[in-house]
Amino acid sequence: MATVIVMERLRDRRVLVTGAGSGIGRATTLRLLEEGAQVVGTDVSAEGLSGTQAAAPPGLTTFTMDVADESSVDSGVKAAVVALGGLDVLVNAAGILLASHTHETSLESWNRVLAVNLTGTFLVTRAALPALLESSAGVVVNFSSTSASFAHPYMAAYSASKGGIQAFTHALALEYGKRGLRAVSIAPGSVKSGITDSAASWLPSDVDFSLFGRLLPILPTDHTTEVGNAVAGPETVAGVVAMLASEDGKFITGTEIRIDGGTHT
Numbered sequence: 020m021a022t023v024i025v026m027e028r029l030r031d032r033r034v035l036v037t038g039a040g041s042g043i044g045r046a047t048t049l050r051l052l053e054e055g056a057q058v059v060g061t062d063v064s065a066e067g068l069s070g071t072q073a074a075a076p077p078g079l080t081t082f083t084m085d086v087a088d089e090s091s092v093d094s095g096v097k098a099a100v101v102a103l104g105g106l107d108v109l110v111n112a113a114g115i116l117l118a119s120h121t122h123e124t125s126l127e128s129w130n131r132v133l134a135v136n137l138t139g140t141f142l143v144t145r146a147a148l149p150a151l152l153e154s155s156a157g158v159v160v161n162f163s164s165t166s167a168s169f170a171h172p173y174m175a176a177y178s179a180s181k182g183g184i185q186a187f188t189h190a191l192a193l194e195y196g197k198r199g200l201r202a203v204s205i206a207p208g209s210v211k212s213g214i215t216d217s218a219a220s221w222l223p224s225d226v227d228f229s230l231f232g233r234l235l236p237i238l239p240t241d242h243t244t245e246v247g248n249a250v251a252g253p254e255t256v257a258g259v260v261a262m263l264a265s266e267d268g269k270f271i272t273g274t275e276i277r278i279d280g281g282t283h284t
């Protein structure tokens with residue numbers, strides 16, 4: 020069944036999305052624009068951003084920004100706030116997944132995953148907070164994962180980064196709640212994206228698929244990955260981010276929203 024969007028509930032909302040060049044970040048960017056928001060979409064991939072721009076209705080500005088690079092973030096967020104004339108919503112969707120047996124994971128690989136996922140979320144949020152606190156209803160939507168709370172094989176670094184994002188989000192919610200800021204983590208599982216499409220390239224060569232037996236959605240899904248995983252489309256997550264960015268989410272903060280088709284029910 021196609022999604023019919025009849026609302027303009029995000030009219031006048033000024034939004035910065037990271038990771039806007041692919042998967043969930045792209046779907047979220049398009050959904051927020053469809054609901055009337057003004058959006059700056061950023062990504063480390065200029066090619067990804069061109070694809071998002073090509074699919075977008077009016078109202079989208081894009082530029083490259085590397086969330087793991089402090090100076091790129093500081094200048095990128097500043098430019099986004101100028102382009103939007105302020106900031107109401109930050110969506111930290113940029114992320115990477117490097118997987119390996121834990122005993123074979125290099126320090127470089129561990130540090131890279133933490134640098135993009137966890138430190139990147141911190142850097143962008145820190146740079147955006149002054150503008151978000153000037154908004155009458157600021158929102159930070161961070162991307163955790165079901166791997167933060169439920170065992171995922173070969174993903175110790177990724178899972179640790181996503182657990183850190185949940186804890187970081189709780190702290191933000193309490194620290195800034197009195198000033199009207201909300202902070203929420205989305206915890207997706209099994210969503211079609213660049214990460215899940217490339218699973219064949221990042222799984223260890225001796226992968227034991229039986230360890231993934233606990234990671235199956237109970238709801239029907241529309242897609243299957245190369246390695247046979249049942250996954251939902253990224254728009255299933257985008258609609259929830261749109262709700263959180265709007266007045267409809269005004270009493271939701273300091274929590275996680277799991278979107279996994281009932282995998283961990």
Ligand SMILES: NC(=O)c1ccc[n+]([C@@H]2O[C@H](COP(=O)([O-])OP(=O)(O)OC[C@H]3O[C@@H](n4cnc5c(N)ncnc54)[C@H](O)[C@@H]3O)[C@@H](O)[C@H]2O)c1
Binds near residue numbers: 037067139164
């Ligand atoms: N797809 C899933 O099932 C799933 C499950 C749990 C969590 N997530 C999370 O959802 C978020 C979106 O990922 P996705 O699944 O859509 O994957 P994706 O690969 O399609 O999108 C991730 C985007 O982040 C960008 N990116 C990577 N490194 C970056 C950097 N240093 N600076 C800026 N941008 C960078 C990539 O270029 C890409 O466009 C991620 O945080 C991911 O961990 C996804």
